Amino acid sequence: MKGKGFFTAVLRHRRRVLAGYAVAAVLCAVLSLLVSVNYDINDYLPPESPSTIAIDVMEEAFGGGIPNGKKFKAAQTGGPSGGCIPASLIDTPVDYDNLTAIGCMMGSGGMIVMDEDNCMVDIAKFYLEFIVDESCGKCSPCRIGTKRLLGLLTKITEGNGEPEDLDTIEELCNHIKQSALCGLGQTAPNPVLSTLHHFRDEYIAHVVEKRCPAGVCKNLLRYTIDPAKCKGCTLCARNCPNNAISGTVRNPHVIDQDKCIKCGACESACAFGAIHIEA
Numbered sequence: 492m493k494g495k496g497f498f499t500a501v502l503r504h505r506r507r508v509l510a511g512y513a514v515a516a517v518l519c520a521v522l523s524l525l526v527s528v529n530y531d532i533n534d535y536l537p538p539e540s541p542s543t544i545a546i547d548v549m550e551e552a553f554g555g556g557i558p559n560g561k562k563f564k565a566a567q568t569g570g571p572s573g574g575c576i577p578a579s580l581i582d583t584p585v586d587y588d589n590l591t592a593i594g595c596m597m598g599s600g601g602m603i604v605m606d607e608d609n610c611m612v613d614i615a616k617f618y619l620e621f622i623v624d625e626s627c628g629k630c631s632p633c634r635i636g637t638k639r640l641l642g643l644l645t646k647i648t649e650g651n652g653e654p655e656d657l658d659t660i661e662e663l664c665n666h667i668k669q670s671a672l673c674g675l676g677q678t679a680p681n682p683v684l685s686t687l688h689h690f691r692d693e694y695i696a697h698v699v700e701k702r703c704p705a706g707v708c709k710n711l712l713r714y715t716i717d718p719a720k721c722k723g724c725t726l727c728a729r730n731c732p733n734n735a736i737s738g739t740v741r742n743p744h745v746i747d748q749d750k751c752i753k754c755g756a757c758e759s760a761c762a763f764g765a766i767h768i769e770a
């Protein structure tokens with residue numbers, strides 16, 4: 492038989508354990524508010540209370556600016572299911588309500604700052620690839636819907652998109668948000684919807700002009716030879732894996748756009764800077 496003292500000691504121990512859990516829970520809640528920043532930014536110093544600091548302050552005061560004189564393009568918050576904030580909303584204070592109001596979220600507390608060299612369609616596709624991998628497959632809006640979304644974004648980045656795809660994407664995103672079973676599926680469309688909303692001109696450039704303004708989507712690039720710079724050395728033609736370049740020695744060469752597979756071998760081979768890549 493155990494005495495009264497034994498049970499009192501057990502109760503005291505349990506109270507200590509419970510108190511320990513309570514402290515840990517509070518610490519976790521506080522730590523979850525800390526924001527980590529990953530970016531194209533110089534000389535980062537972590538802010539102490541980022542949840543009250545506007546994104547522009549983060550970028551300029553704490554980040555030292557974007558490297559190589561590039562322009563700020565977007566900040567992506569909240570992990571893979573977060574949204575992208577454009578330069579026009581750079582003054583948005585970083586807190587739960589403000590981020591939610593502009594189609595983003597605090598999520599994991601992560602923030603990625605992107606410069607002008609990022610294609611926002613490609614960025615949306617990148618995050619969706621992660622979501623498709625993470626989907627457990629239990630419900631069809633997430634299992635099938637995110638794959639279908641990824642297919643549409645891939646179609647657009649490969650240069651085969653059509654204007655009506657944008658409406659399909661938006662409709663599908665809203666359906667997934669409303670009918671997915673858990674938070675992963677319900678937030679999965681955020682990167683797509685936020686880029687579609689804030690960077691619609693880039694989507695339009697891809698589907699209408701068949702152009703990637705940031706010069707990221709390989710299939711939408713166009714390799715050309717500047718006749719004024721071309722010395723007719725033939726090196727590019729000899730390096731082209733698809734016989735897309737024609738020309739004779741000491742005369743300007745030409746690229747057949749129908750044969751070009753955008754591999755970039757000619758540009759690397761040319762010692763005269765005669766080959767240009769048009770976005």
Ligand code: SF4
Binds near residue numbers: 676
């Ligand atoms: S929404 Fe949640 S439950 Fe449904 S498939 Fe995605 S991860 Fe699974």
Ligand code: SF4
Binds near residue numbers: 720721727743762
């Ligand atoms: S490698 Fe450059 S200079 Fe030589 S033929 Fe090609 S484009 Fe002209």
Ligand code: SF4
Binds near residue numbers: 730733746751756
């Ligand atoms: S990009 Fe590749 S395929 Fe196109 S012309 Fe140059 S070497 Fe040939």
